[in-house]
Amino acid sequence: MKNFQYIFIILLLIPFSLQAQDFKKHCISGEEEKLYNLINDYRKEQNLPEIKLSKSLSYVAKAHCIQLADSIQELTHAWLQCDYRTYDASTYACMWEKPMELTNYTGYGYENAFVVYGDNATAEKALAGWKSSKFHNDVILNKNMWKDLNWKAIGIGIYKNFATVWFGEEKDIEGNPVLCN
Template sequence: MLKNTRVKSSLTKVLPFFGGVVLTTAAILGGSLVTYSSSDSVSDSLITLSPKPVNAASDVAAMEKSVHRQINQYRKKQGLKPLKLNSKISKIARQHSKKMADKQVAFGHNGVSSRYNKISKVVEYRGVAENVAYNMGYDNPGKNAVKGWIKSSGHRRNIKGKYQVTGIGVAKNSEGEYYFTQLFVNPQ
């Protein structure tokens, strides 16, 4: 049983993965694309989560709602307003999660500029950011993705950011891997 997962990420390489949670994030800040990974601190990040069997009846639509609820619960504890879920932005997030799950693109932020462009056709924005995660072997993959994001400074920065709207997409592949994409938008 895997007890610790060392998290490393890059926008240009495929990450080795042997169970657990892998996280990465990107944001447009001041017109520049900024990326963070779970290891963007001075010390190496180590996320410790205990894998459990995945419930085969997990419903990804319910998981998306659960992720949204958990993110808003965290924001409320931080004294922040809840993020409004936008179905069109969720569709963009879901498409990216599906492409990662189907191995059409590597896990990460490949194509992030294209997703941000699609968002601009839904709503004009001042700022936009993206968190992604994937995991397998957990009885509650959504809870573990959110927990991992909150433990990571770059992901937490997006969650606590001055965003008002979000889109969340989850996809599961035949290997039982869950892929998560959360988009954050600050409309004009």
């Protein structure tokens, strides 16, 4: 029985170990780097400061894109393990806390998500979509309900037909992601 308990504990730890390995190796694609630059260029046009690229938030952004494309298959801030509902504020924390759950990031994360059907997401399409949505544009430009928040970190993810950008108020101790080979 004791051996069974050890095996059970080891099996429980495997996903966390694999997740840590994935995080350590995380890199961003050229298209993700392009989206990062487009967002900062857009902010500069509005006389807003550049936001530092975050390895942690980029990991979260890519992980969410993968879940959205391969499992959930619809545009939502929900995750398989997070029943986020736009109309229910009691569910918001499971999305905001996702960076702390998946990485060493020490603050909340706030997400803009984008989908295109029948094609792959691109940096240009994602930013155009967010700019055309008042609420998503406000997040990027710190307007209205977002005006008092100071973005110190940004993460970018693009996978298949989804793109997400995550904003955070804390600096990322993990620094910047590297560009994938």
